[in-house]
Amino acid sequence: MALITFSSPEYKDKTVYAVAGSHTETLLKIARENKIPINYECEDGECGTCLIKVSSVDNKLQRMGGPLTEKEKDVLKSSGKLTAEEMERMIVDDLPSPWRLACQMIVRDEDILVEY
Numbered sequence: 001m002a003l004i005t006f007s008s009p010e011y012k013d014k015t016v017y018a019v020a021g022s023h024t025e026t027l028l029k030i031a032r033e034n035k036i037p038i039n040y041e042c043e044d045g046e047c048g049t050c051l052i053k054v055s056s057v058d059n060k061l062q063r064m065g066g067p068l069t070e071k072e073k074d075v076l077k078s079s080g081k082l083t084a085e086e087m088e089r090m091i092v093d094d095l096p097s098p099w100r101l102a103c104q105m106i107v108r109d110e111d112i113l114v115e116y
Helices: 027-033 070-078 084-093
Strands: 002-008 011-018 051-056 099-101 112-115
Touching: 002 027, 070 084, 070 099
Parallel strands: 002 112
Antiparallel strands: 002 011, 051 099, 051 112
């Protein structure tokens, strides 16, 4: 089980349990099921409205979800959140991206903080 804390300056923080490892449980789906008001439009990784910042609660474990999807890479580059150099460094050094799309991120068995 993963503990996910959703944090926004406009709403009270909310922590929920999530079943990790399911390839259908995106962060957006978990947020919607728990009435977390993350903005979204397309739900397909095309528009970028569900952009979130993710950090690990356990600093020793820095996985923060599955790898970036190709759609996420395109949206994060075009929005200026990640440069091509940062993307390359993440791949080479096997580092997670702090920026994700909630509709694309699959939750792993780790405790995370999601800022939206």
